[in-house]
Amino acid sequence: MSLLEKLEAAQRSQDVLQALGVNAIGATIDVAGSATEGDIAGNRVVLAGTNNYLGLTFDPVCVEAAVRAVRSHGTGTTGSRLANGTYACHAALETELADFLEARSAIVFTTGYVANVGVISTLAGPGDVIVLDADSHASIYEGAKLSGAEVYRFRHNDPDDLDKRLRRLGERASRTLVIVEGLYSMLGDVSPLKQICEVKDRYGAYLLLDDAHSFGTMGATGRGLAQAEGVEDQVDFITGTFSKSLGSVGGYCASRKHDINPLRAQIRAYMFTASSTPSVIASTRAALHLISRRPELRTRLWSNAKRVHSALTGLGFTLGADSSPVIATIMDSPQQAADAWQMLLDAGVYVNLVVPPGAPKNMSILRCSLSAAHTPDQISQIIDAYAVVAEHLMGRPKAVAGGSL
Amino acid sequence: MTTYNECVAQIQQILRTTVAKGEVVGEDMDLIEELGLASLDVMELIEQLEDVFDISFPINELGDVRTISDLARRVQLLTDR
Numbered sequence: 001m002s003l004l005e006k007l008e009a010a011q012r013s014q015d016v017l018q019a020l021g022v023n024a025i026g027a028t029i030d031v032a033g034s035a036t037e038g039d040i041a042g043n044r045v046v047l048a049g050t051n052n053y054l055g056l057t058f059d060p061v062c063v064e065a066a067v068r069a070v071r072s073h074g075t076g077t078t079g080s081r082l083a084n085g086t087y088a089c090h091a092a093l094e095t096e097l098a099d100f101l102e103a104r105s106a107i108v109f110t111t112g113y114v115a116n117v118g119v120i121s122t123l124a125g126p127g128d129v130i131v132l133d134a135d136s137h138a139s140i141y142e143g144a145k146l147s148g149a150e151v152y153r154f155r156h157n158d159p160d161d162l163d164k165r166l167r168r169l170g171e172r173a174s175r176t177l178v179i180v181e182g183l184y185s186m187l188g189d190v191s192p193l194k195q196i197c198e199v200k201d202r203y204g205a206y207l208l209l210d211d212a213h214s215f216g217t218m219g220a221t222g223r224g225l226a227q228a229e230g231v232e233d234q235v236d237f238i239t240g241t242f243s244k245s246l247g248s249v250g251g252y253c254a255s256r257k258h259d260i261n262p263l264r265a266q267i268r269a270y271m272f273t274a275s276s277t278p279s280v281i282a283s284t285r286a287a288l289h290l291i292s293r294r295p296e297l298r299t300r301l302w303s304n305a306k307r308v309h310s311a312l313t314g315l316g317f318t319l320g321a322d323s324s325p326v327i328a329t330i331m332d333s334p335q336q337a338a339d340a341w342q343m344l345l346d347a348g349v350y351v352n353l354v355v356p357p358g359a360p361k362n363m364s365i366l367r368c369s370l371s372a373a374h375t376p377d378q379i380s381q382i383i384d385a386y387a388v389v390a391e392h393l394m395g396r397p398k399a400v401a402g403g404s405l
Numbered sequence: 406m407t408t409y410n411e412c413v414a415q416i417q418q419i420l421r422t423t424v425a426k427g428e429v430v431g432e433d434m435d436l437i438e439e440l441g442l443a444s445l446d447v448m449e450l451i452e453q454l455e456d457v458f459d460i461s462f463p464i465n466e467l468g469d470v471r472t473i474s475d476l477a478r479r480v481q482l483l484t485d486r
Contacts, residue, residue, distance in 0.1 A: 134448070151463055152461045152463060152464065155452065357443055
């Protein structure tokens with residue numbers, strides 16, 4: 001296929017989405033007025049399709065920290081970490097992250113995507129093996145591909161299948177990096193991390209946990225799924241992002257078991273891209289500070305998630321997982337999902353539309369994500385909007401919803 | 406030891422019950438362009454073959470696989486390991 005033929009094929013696949021009659025992919029938020037409200041197509045809507053789990057994007061402490069930093073240190077660093085873009089604030093955030101995670105060291109990257117691509121492609125190389133969960137994020141697949149290692153998938157959240165793969169590797173299992181995520185962002189399901197750790201330990205393999213969606217949302221102090229499952233000492237490497245619970249943009253890698261500092265001079269995605277702007281680092285540090293000191297944010301997030309999960313179950317929707325901050329409603333077809341998406345938007349609620357080939361297992365999904373900042377009234381509005389979908393698209397009586405209760 | 410022909414037969418059998426709906430699929434047919442498999446369909450086909458032959462298929466080698474024959478040759482090599 002020539003270069004231009006590829007462009008045409010890409011256009012055809014966009015046309016399929018356009019034919020669904022909605023502008024869901026890349027819907028523009030004209031104004032984000034708060035952590036939970038924004039303007040889309042001229043209408044003020046409740047934002048229930050973000051990753052703003054703790055609602056910190058508009059927290060006054062974080063905003064003020066960013067403003068102060070941009071005034072004192074300027075708008076950008078204009079350089080890469082290793083050359084001329086490391087400021088004291090980058091180093092301070094790395095120390096604070098390592099302290100928070102009780103890790104030996106931590107490295108900060110410009111985005112979470114870059115952290116995964118850079119770390120995975122550098123840790124593993126030709127002659128090594130990567131065994132990754134089939135539903136892994138694109139950045140994990142990309143890093144694995146770039147590494148030159150032999151790459152195998154195991155069935156999503158299936159420790160027995162992982163066991164089978166490691167057994168087949170024989171002695172090479174000890175040169176294997178297993179990769180899983182904590183909370184999977186499309187279906188909202190959680191990795192069986194304890195069993196995954198048992199299996200990888202049995203074969204002497206290493207484990208990298210991408211905790212992007214569970215950092216801040218899970219664990220007694222918000223350290224993520226490994227903390228919640230009591231297996232932090234068994235995880236070799238944790239990667240994550242600042243663009244979910246921490247409300248900014250950026251990524252990190254940390255380790256309790258190994259000193260990862262020597263990787264700095266090896267990771268091309270660290271060495272050859274500009275470092276984060278001081279304002280981003282400042283708001284991230286402020287948010288990290290708040291995660292430790294405001295556990296009520298997690299309590300409120302989970303209470304909102306449980307309320308929506310229970311109401312949607314009552315409405316008869318098929319949901320992607322048990323209660324979690326991401327609630328995926330599995331629809332019958334891409335068209336039904338698109339119609340439901342528009343119906344929710346018309347009712348003032350923005351969620352994410354995910355259709356094949358972007359969805360796991362060819363499913364058509366409405367992805368709703370909750371925030372600690374959603375008010376009880378906004379949660380009611382979300383539930384009431386889903387009740388409209390249940391009534392009009394699935395023939396369910398509206399009375400079941402109880403959203404306003 | 407698994408033969409090349411056994412691998413082809415197994416792939417054809419899986420495809421007959423999934424994408425080809427009972428029709429005969431030739432071993433030189435292109436999985437994506439002729440049989441219309443999406444990337445996720447290919448992954449599911451691979452998973453089934455891995456179970457049948459108790460092998461693990463490296464996904465970074467998928468780029469070299471276009472036809473049923475390509476896949477069968479690779480699967481046969483893996484069963485010999």
